[in-house]
Amino acid sequence: MSDLSIAQERLKSLRMxxxxxxxxxxxxxxxxxxxxxxxxxxxxxEYEQKRREEKLLExxxxxxxxxxxKTLDEFNLDEQRSLSRKQLNQLKExxxxxxxxxxxxxxxxxxxxxxxxxxxxxEAIHQGYKVMFISMGDLVHTLKTEEISRKSKTRMKRIxxxxxxxxxxxxxxxxxxxxxxxxxxxxxxxxxxxSIILTSNKAPKDWGELLGDPAITTAILDRIIHRAExxxxxxxxxxxxxxxxxxxxxxx
Numbered sequence: 001m002s003d004l005s006i007a008q009e010r011l012k013s014l015r016m017x018x019x020x021x022x023x024x025x026x027x028x029x030x031x032x033x034x035x036x037x038x039x040x041x042x043x044x045x046e047y048e049q050k051r052r053e054e055k056l057l058e059x060x061x062x063x064x065x066x067x068x069x070k071t072l073d074e075f076n077l078d079e080q081r082s083l084s085r086k087q088l089n090q091l092k093e094x095x096x097x098x099x100x101x102x103x104x105x106x107x108x109x110x111x112x113x114x115x116x117x118x119x120x121x122x123e124a125i126h127q128g129y130k131v132m133f134i135s136m137g138d139l140v141h142t143l144k145t146e147e148i149s150r151k152s153k154t155r156m157k158r159i160x161x162x163x164x165x166x167x168x169x170x171x172x173x174x175x176x177x178x179x180x181x182x183x184x185x186x187x188x189x190x191x192x193x194x195s196i197i198l199t200s201n202k203a204p205k206d207w208g209e210l211l212g213d214p215a216i217t218t219a220i221l222d223r224i225i226h227r228a229e230x231x232x233x234x235x236x237x238x239x240x241x242x243x244x245x246x247x248x249x250x251x252x
Contacts, residue, residue, distance in 0.1 A: 019044045070122075091116075097195045104230045104231065160190070
């Protein structure tokens with residue numbers, strides 16, 4: 001076995017598999033640039049650290065389960081005048097996650113609620129936070145099947161471990177007593193532990209009619225709104241304004 005192969009095996013045994021695979025290239029670069037022993041060692045350590053960070057980012061993006069990739073830079077503020085550039089930049093700083101604040105985006109369909117939620121989620125992942133995205137319908141199903149489904153159990157563990165949970169389309173459907181109770185226990189578990197972004201086309205005052213139980217509604221609202229920024233997004237649907245037609249290029 002060559003010295004290079006021995007070195008690669010030793011790196012693997014030290015759980016530095018990324019540097020082990022790339023070692024031949026690092027050796028050639030070191031020889032080409034006449035690096036010192038310390039410089040070569042730093043190159044190995046730097047490459048291993050960089051690849052670990054990249055793989056962690058890839059893993060967290062996969063776990064977040066975003067339905068699409070929509071960044072904050074792609075959000076058109078000209079289409080949404082109810083949010084200022086200063087406010088968007090403040091949200092982007094993510095200090096509210098450290099302060100365990102919740103963000104509630106309210107407004108009709110198509111005004112950018114989900115885009116903003118995903119954009120903030122992506123920003124949070126790139127800043128080292130663990131993020132989970134889930135629609136309200138999927139969340140209710142996952143809560144109800146947690147005890148009988150390994151997939152649901154894994155998903156709920158990631159949700160409870162997240163620094164930021166994004167719940168899309170909150171209160172788009174009525175819940176029965178059991179579902180509302182499960183939802184309350186989740187919110188209670190996350191209270192003072194994680195931040196939540198909620199998107200909804202119904203204001204908190206209207207949530208009671210969908211949750212059914214007044215006591216549960218009060219308890220949920222108390223925990224969500226205790227530290228929350230409610231952002232009202234107005235205007236016409238972006239999707240409807242910019243929809244395309246199969247007849248646009250047709251001649252009459």
